[in-house]
Amino acid sequence: MKTAALIGNPNVGKTSLFNYLTGSNQYVGNWAGVTVEKKEGFLDNKLKIVDLPGIYAMDTFSNEEMVAKKFLIDKEADFIINIVDASNLERNLYLTTQLKEYNIPIILVLNMIDVSESKGIEINYSLLSENLGVSVVPISASKIKGIEDLKKLLLGGIFLSAPTDNDFHFQNEKEAYDFISSVLLKCINKKHSDKKTSTEIIDRIVLNKILAYPLFFLILFLIFKFTFSWVGQPLAGFLSYVIDDGLIPVLNNLLSNSSPWFSSLIINGIVGGVGSVIVFLPVILSLFLGISFLEDSGYMARAAFIMDKAMRKMGLSGKAFIPLIVGFGCSVPAIMSARTLESEKDRKLTALLVPLMSCNARLPVYALFAAAFFPGNETTVVFSLYLLGILLAFTLGILFKSTIFKKDEEPFIIELPEYKAPEFKNLLAHTWDKGKGFLKKAGTLIFSISVAIWFLSSFNFSGMTDINHSILASIGNFISPIFIPLGFSSWQNSVSLLTGLMAKEVILGSMGVIYGGNLRVSLLSNFTQISAYSFLVFVLLYTPCVSVIATMKKEFGNKMAIFSVFYQLSLAWIVSFIVYRLGILLFK
Amino acid sequence: MSICDLELGEKAYIHSIAGNEKLMKRLMALGCIEGTEVCLKNSAPFGDPLVINLRGCDFCIRKKDAKNISIKDTQEE
Amino acid sequence: MYLEILVTVIIFAAAGFIMYKNIKKKASGKCDCGSCSSHCPNYKKK
Numbered sequence: 001m002k003t004a005a006l007i008g009n010p011n012v013g014k015t016s017l018f019n020y021l022t023g024s025n026q027y028v029g030n031w032a033g034v035t036v037e038k039k040e041g042f043l044d045n046k047l048k049i050v051d052l053p054g055i056y057a058m059d060t061f062s063n064e065e066m067v068a069k070k071f072l073i074d075k076e077a078d079f080i081i082n083i084v085d086a087s088n089l090e091r092n093l094y095l096t097t098q099l100k101e102y103n104i105p106i107i108l109v110l111n112m113i114d115v116s117e118s119k120g121i122e123i124n125y126s127l128l129s130e131n132l133g134v135s136v137v138p139i140s141a142s143k144i145k146g147i148e149d150l151k152k153l154l155l156g157g158i159f160l161s162a163p164t165d166n167d168f169h170f171q172n173e174k175e176a177y178d179f180i181s182s183v184l185l186k187c188i189n190k191k192h193s194d195k196k197t198s199t200e201i202i203d204r205i206v207l208n209k210i211l212a213y214p215l216f217f218l219i220l221f222l223i224f225k226f227t228f229s230w231v232g233q234p235l236a237g238f239l240s241y242v243i244d245d246g247l248i249p250v251l252n253n254l255l256s257n258s259s260p261w262f263s264s265l266i267i268n269g270i271v272g273g274v275g276s277v278i279v280f281l282p283v284i285l286s287l288f289l290g291i292s293f294l295e296d297s298g299y300m301a302r303a304a305f306i307m308d309k310a311m312r313k314m315g316l317s318g319k320a321f322i323p324l325i326v327g328f329g330c331s332v333p334a335i336m337s338a339r340t341l342e343s344e345k346d347r348k349l350t351a352l353l354v355p356l357m358s359c360n361a362r363l364p365v366y367a368l369f370a371a372a373f374f375p376g377n378e379t380t381v382v383f384s385l386y387l388l389g390i391l392l393a394f395t396l397g398i399l400f401k402s403t404i405f406k407k408d409e410e411p412f413i414i415e416l417p418e419y420k421a422p423e424f425k426n427l428l429a430h431t432w433d434k435g436k437g438f439l440k441k442a443g444t445l446i447f448s449i450s451v452a453i454w455f456l457s458s459f460n461f462s463g464m465t466d467i468n469h470s471i472l473a474s475i476g477n478f479i480s481p482i483f484i485p486l487g488f489s490s491w492q493n494s495v496s497l498l499t500g501l502m503a504k505e506v507i508l509g510s511m512g513v514i515y516g517g518n519l520r521v522s523l524l525s526n527f528t529q530i531s532a533y534s535f536l537v538f539v540l541l542y543t544p545c546v547s548v549i550a551t552m553k554k555e556f557g558n559k560m561a562i563f564s565v566f567y568q569l570s571l572a573w574i575v576s577f578i579v580y581r582l583g584i585l586l587f588k
Numbered sequence: 589m590s591i592c593d594l595e596l597g598e599k600a601y602i603h604s605i606a607g608n609e610k611l612m613k614r615l616m617a618l619g620c621i622e623g624t625e626v627c628l629k630n631s632a633p634f635g636d637p638l639v640i641n642l643r644g645c646d647f648c649i650r651k652k653d654a655k656n657i658s659i660k661d662t663q664e665e
Numbered sequence: 666m667y668l669e670i671l672v673t674v675i676i677f678a679a680a681g682f683i684m685y686k687n688i689k690k691k692a693s694g695k696c697d698c699g700s701c702s703s704h705c706p707n708y709k710k711k
Contacts, residue, residue, distance in 0.1 A: 057617035061610040090643045091619050173616040177624075203630065212633050262669040265676070305648045308637050318637070318648075411611035412653065413618075416639060416646040445687050448680035455677075502687075546688075 003048045004154065005077035007068060007099065009092050010054030011417045012085040013111045017139075018051045020147055021154075038067075047154055050077065056091075058098045061411075063339075072102045079105040081154070086123065086138065087116035089188070093180045096132065100168035106134040109150060114140040115418075120191035128187040133168075199418040203302070212306050219299075221383075223290035227283055229379055233367065235282030243275045244518065261464060265454055268516045273450025276512030276519055277505045278442050280364035281435060287360065289431050291329060296422035300325065304414060314394045315401030317341070317412045320350045324393070327357030328386075331548045335555060348556055349400055352564055355544045356393040358386050361504035365539050368508060372520045373532040381533070385540050392541070392575070446509045449499060453513045467514065486538065486573070487531035487580040497538070503545050530583035537579045541572035591640060591654045594628040600659040602626055607656030611649075615657070619643040623663050 008014045022041025039051035052071060053064035071077065080099055084092035089110075099106055110116075110123065129136040137153060139146030170176040205211060226232070248267060255263035294300055300322055308318025319341055327334035331354050338350040358366075366385055370378040456472040458464055467473060476491025479498065483489035496510040508519075515522035527535065543549070543565050553561035594600060602624045605612050620626065620642055629646055630639035636651040 056614065060613040060617050088644045091645055094617060094619065173619075174621045174623075177619055177621060207630050207632070207639070209631075209633050258669055259666070262673065265673065270676075305637060305639070306632055308648070308650070309632060309634055411608055411614060412637065412648075412650050413611065413614055414648045416648060444683045448683040448687070451676060451680040452684070547690075 001046065001048055002078040002157070003050060003076060004079055004081050005068075005071060006049055006051045006081045006083065007095070008054060008083035008109075009056055009085065009095060011415060012054075012083055012092065014051065014054055014083050017081075017083055017109065017111065018049065021049055021151070043151065043154060049081070055095065057095055072099075072104075077104065079107065081107050081109060082134070083109040083111055085115075086110040086113050087119055087121060089123075089184060090177075090180055093132075093183075094173070094176055096134070097168055097170060097176045097180065100133065107150075107153065108132065108134040108136045110136065110138040112140070113138045113146070122189040122191075124187045124189075128183070131183045131186060197418065199298075202419055203416075206299070206302055207306070216303060216306055219294070223287065223294075224379060224383055224386075226290060227286040232283035232286035233371075233378065236279050236367065237371075239279040239282065243271070243279065247271065247275075261458070264458065265451070269450055269454030269513055270447065272512040272516060272519075273453065273509040274442055274447050276368075276508045277364055277446050278439070280367060280505075280508075281438055283363055283367055284360050284438055285431055285435055287363070288329060288434050289427065291325065292427055292431065293422055295325075296420065296427065298417050298419045301414060301416050305416065308412065314353075314397030315349060316346060316353075316397060319412065319414060320346065323350050323354060324357050327354040327359065329360050331355045331357075331359050331544050332551050335548070335551050338555075348560060349397065351552060351556060351560070352400065352567070353393045353397055355548060355564070355568060356389045356396070356541070358389045358540050359504065359544065361545065362539055364505050364508050366536055368520065369523065369527075369532050369536055372523050373527070373529050381536075385536055388537065388575075389540055392571070396571075441503065441505070445503055446506055449502060449506050450509050450513050453495075453499065453510050457514055467516075472514070482573070485580070486534055486576045487584075488527060488535045488538075490526060492526070493535065497542070500539070501543065501546055503547075504539070507539065530580060530587060534576050534580035534583065538572045538576040541568060541575055543568045543572075589659050591626065591628055591638070591657045591659055592651060594659070596628055596630060599625055599627040600661060601663050603658040603660040605657045607653055611653055618645075618647070620657070625663075626657075626659065 006014060006018055018039065018041065021043050041049050041051070043049055050071065052068040055062070055065045055068055058065055058069050072080075080102070082096055082099055084096065096106070096108065108129075110125075116123070123138075125136045125138060135153065137146060137150045139150060170179065206215060208215075248271065251267055251271065252263070255266060294303070303325070304318040304321040306318075307321045311318050311321060320338070323334045323338045323341075326337050334354045334357070335351045338347045338354070341347045341350060363382075366382045367378070370381040374381045453472065456475075457467050457470045460470050460474070472495055473491050475498070476493075476495040480489045480491045480494040483494055483497075492511065492514045496507045496514065499510040500507040511523070512519050515526070523532070549561055549565060552564050589600075589603075591600075602620055602622055604622060605615055605620060624643065627641040628638060629641050631637070632648075637648045638651060638654050639646050639648050640654070641647075
């Protein structure tokens with residue numbers, strides 16, 4: 001089977017093309033030795049396509065370029081699919097000239113033909129093909145037109161074979177660009193249009209000196225409002241009502257004649273545990289929808305641009321902004337997306353700060369406590385926690401940068417792509433996928449942990465017992481002394497925090513089982529406002545779930561993983577302590 | 589004269605670039621070479637980073653790096 | 666009575682199996698996509 005290497009600049013629709021060609025027939029992994037993602041797939045099971053990372057050239061400095069270069073030098077590809085942006089050919093063709101040096105056939109896929117046509121650019125495809133010595137296939141952004149032609153060409157295997165001796169060895173960038181300019185002069189007819197693109201118009205407002213920052217915070221705030229006040233939380237409340245006042249009474253009835261231990265397992269254990277977490281599905285989906293919208297529209301690149309100056313104080317560049325934003329969803333992909341940073345030190349620093357961006361899984365815990373202890377001020381309380389995480393990230397960034405991660409500045413240059421109206425179909429599909437993922441997690445992991453907790457809380461070594469003498473209580477009592485200075489040292493809380501190592505939502509699930517009954521009411525009698533907030537601070541900061549630790553280990557090694565575990569535990573303890581003591585001092 | 593000295597929307601031609609080696613290499617690969625037309629499109633609220641337009645694409649670079657890109661008024665040598 | 670025991674055994678077996686699978690998965694660093702963003706590289710894998 002032949003292998004094709006898919007190469008192109010970032011932001012030209014390469015991933016989209018890869019998905020169209022390979023469908024679900026893909027495998028995502030890692031290139032050996034570097035933290036660069038490797039994607040392989042198959043077209044109709046007849047052609048293997050390897051998606052190489054998006055690069056601008058083969059020889060500047062990044063890991064991505066090294067990976068691509070090695071792949072071609074090792075003769076792993078039979079031919080190259082070089083995807084370029086037809087509305088921006090000049091810069092895109094620089095890479096093409098470098099690819100010619102490998103002497104294998106190149107199929108030049110001109111993407112975004114519709115955009116270039118609307119800009120008044122006319123391209124003579126056959127002349128271009130002749131001058132560059134490549135096969136040319138135009139496709140439009142909707143991909144439907146042209147994609148079938150491309151597939152036929154790829155499977156047919158008959159394309160312009162590379163001349164054995166080609167004159168594409170340029171001494172330097174200037175020679176290459178001079179050549180490109182001369183070719184384009186022959187092949188392109190541009191009807192000059194002075195019409196401002198919609199991107200320019202939007203950026204006038206978004207990047208305006210006075211409006212940029214306020215607009216940015218307004219957008220983030222709106223997303224939070226949407227999540228907590230307008231849609232997410234109210235729906236969560238409704239779900240909660242359905243379970244407490246609908247499902248549970250029905251179950252009570254059904255099981256009224258069964259053994260008490262059995263109904264306890266079902267109602268207190270399973271429904272109590274899983275129910276406490278599932279009700280927060282609307283909250284999670286709302287936040288996710290908001291952030292995805294920002295990512296897909298292209299606004300995120302602007303955010304990185306705006307935030308660069310501030311991020312530099314933190315020891316990072318604006319490019320690290322996106323992994324940090326991803327961290328508000330889940331730390332695992334956030335740490336992995338730190339790969340877009342081109343310096344190893346920056347990646348490590350970013351990975352250490354990512355968990356401070358409160359992940360989605362902690363949200364249910366905040367939501368419940370906020371509703372119970374700070375009714376009417378939920379948004380403010382939760383927002384304050386997120387803000388605290390960010391502030392601490394700043395502080396620690398500065399600290400780390402001046403000690404462990406001495407200056408190793410990576411060059412800062414980001415392309416600002418055109419704005420794109422997010423396809424709502426895609427957005428909703430992603431959101432639904434996420435919902436499915438969350439429900440699956442609840443139905444499996446949280447379910448099994450709830451059962452385990454129920455068991456450990458109902459038994460000890462001499463059989464069934466009341467909760468205060470159970471195995472769980474012993475474990476809890478053993479670790480709880482650490483939490484005495486923090487104000488929430490009951491064994492129930494200690495154990496719940498421990499289970500949070502599996503997944504943060506589990507904290508709530510565990511509490512649901514352990515405290516039993518109406519969780520909100522039980523919490524009110526086990527915490528004060530101050531200890532509740534101190535508890536939330538601890539939840540915000542302490543060691544993330546096992547997946548994150550494992551990801552740290554996979555990306556950066558054991559030492560980093562262990563360091564991150566301990567530094568986060570210590571940080572959580574210290575800050576929680578300060579918050580609690582300060583709280584008592586000021587408010588008691 | 590460097591890019592930083594341009595007014596927003598003003599165009600000029602690249603004279604030479606200096607500074608961080610890695611950045612220079614990346615800039616040249618993007619077509620920022622002697623004689624290329626460049627335009628200062630925008631800047632962030634505190635004047636840093638800047639948005640420049642090179643061969644049809646917008647890029648952000650930091651002010652301190654932009655200071656190392658010197659420009660001239662005409663395309664001739 | 667017997668039905669209860671049967672159901673309980675099934676529940677515990679399922680729970681045990683799920684935990685085992687999960688620990689294996691987590692130890693190899695796979696994200697559990699309960700909270701992933703559209704930039705997650707694993708996302709395209711359908």
